[in-house]
Amino acid sequence: DTEVTQTPKHLVMGMTNKKSLKCEQHMGHRAMYWYKQKAKKPPELMFVYSYEKLSINESVPSRFSPECPNSSLLNLHLHALQPEDSALYLCASSPGREYTGELFFGEGSRLTVL
Amino acid sequence: GEDVEQSLFLSVREGDSSVINCTYTDSSSTYLYWYKQEPGAGLQLLTYIFSNMDMKQDQRLTVLLNKKDKHLSLRIADTQTGDSAIYFCAERKAAGNKLTFGGGTRVLVKP
Numbered sequence: 001d002t003e004v005t006q007t008p009k010h011l012v013m014g015m016t017n018k019k020s021l022k023c024e025q026h027m028g029h030r031a032m033y034w035y036k037q038k039a040k041k042p043p044e045l046m047f048v049y050s051y052e053k054l055s056i057n058e059s060v061p062s063r064f065s066p067e068c069p070n071s072s073l074l075n076l077h078l079h080a081l082q083p084e085d086s087a088l089y090l091c092a093s094s095p096g097r098e099y100t101g102e103l104f105f106g107e108g109s110r111l112t113v114l
Numbered sequence: 115g116e117d118v119e120q121s122l123f124l125s126v127r128e129g130d131s132s133v134i135n136c137t138y139t140d141s142s143s144t145y146l147y148w149y150k151q152e153p154g155a156g157l158q159l160l161t162y163i164f165s166n167m168d169m170k171q172d173q174r175l176t177v178l179l180n181k182k183d184k185h186l187s188l189r190i191a192d193t194q195t196g197d198s199a200i201y202f203c204a205e206r207k208a209a210g211n212k213l214t215f216g217g218g219t220r221v222l223v224k225p
Contacts, residue, residue, distance in 0.1 A: 004156070042202055042215035043157065056212075090156050102147075103213070105156030 006091050006106035014114050015081060021109045023074040023091030032074040033103065034066060035090040043090055049074060081113045118205055118216035125222045132190040134219045136203035139184060143205040146179060148188045151200045151218070160188070160201075198223045 004025045013019050023032065031050045035043035048056035049068040057066075063085075065077040074091055088110050092103040118138045126132045138146070144165050149157040163170045163177045163186075170177045176189040186203055200218040207214065 040218075042218055045212065092156075102159055102162065103149075103157070105158065107154075107156045 004091055004093055004104050004106035006089075006109050008109055009107065010110050010112075012112045012114065013078065013081065015083070017081075018077070018079045020078065021076040021089055021091075021111070023076075023106055024072055025093045025104070026072055027093065027095070027104065028071075029093035029095050029104070030071060031094045032068060033092040033094070034074070034076055035092060035105075037088040037090055037108070039087075047076075078111070081111075083113050086111055086113045117214050118203060120201075120203060120216040120219045122217070123220050123222070125224060126193050128193060128195060128223055128225050130193055132188075132193045132197065132221055132223075134188045134190075134201050134203075134221065136186040136188075136216050137184055138186065138203075138205045138214075138216075140205060140207050141181070141184065143207050145206040146177075146186050147204040147206070147213070148175075148177065149202045149204060149215075151202065153199075157202065193221075193223050195223050195225060197221060 007022045011019060033048050034046040036046055037043045045058050046060045047066045052068045052071055063080050067075040088108040090108045091106045094103050120136050145162050147162040148160045150160050151157045161172050161175050161177055163179050168179055174191045178187045190197055198221055200220050202218045203216045204213050
């Protein structure tokens with residue numbers, strides 16, 4: 001299994017809602033990442049988990065809350081988002097230590113905030 | 115300015131070669147990467163090159179690295195319609211070891 005699976009593929013939420021994005025990999029990778037990608041822009045790093053511990057938070061607003069329950073799962077909890085948070089949210093994983101550039105990406109969750 | 119720069123768009127005829135260019139600013143970059151993103155999908159790693167190499171070939175893909183000019187290119191031989199996508203170059207810096215993406219080059223392959 002060489003896939004990173006993200007659910008849901010599409011999510012529409014209001015500014016007062018609470019929702020979660022989920023990511024799963026079964027490649028035995030020990031680093032997992034959340035990226036945000038706006039249209040026609042490159043991905044921007046949000047968070048990195050290494051060995052289930054948060055190692056990088058790129059000054060992301062607290063309305064985004066990551067969670068890594070185990071080495072295969074990564075969640076992104078969303079609360080009180082703004083319309084400008086609408087974007088494609090990409091999960092990625094990498095083998096071995098963190099910070100490698102050899103990332104395996106999921107298909108993404110497209111989020112629309114109304 | 116941007117750390118990693120790419121041209122925005124490239125149009126090529128099916129069967130021709132495509133060359134996508136990228137410039138970076140950090141001479142301490144250790145690895146340089148090419149990722150492909152098809153519409154509505156995530157990024158797929160195509161190939162990478164270590165900074166002490168000049169060239170790497172992998173089937174239809176050839177990566178050239180000019181460290182002096184901080185210039186990276188990706189050549190796709192015999193370009194197919196399935197190669198239509200956005201191509202991102204990325205650098206991994208020695209300091210901080212974070213991945214920095216270029217803005218992406220949209221490649222359109224015409225039949």
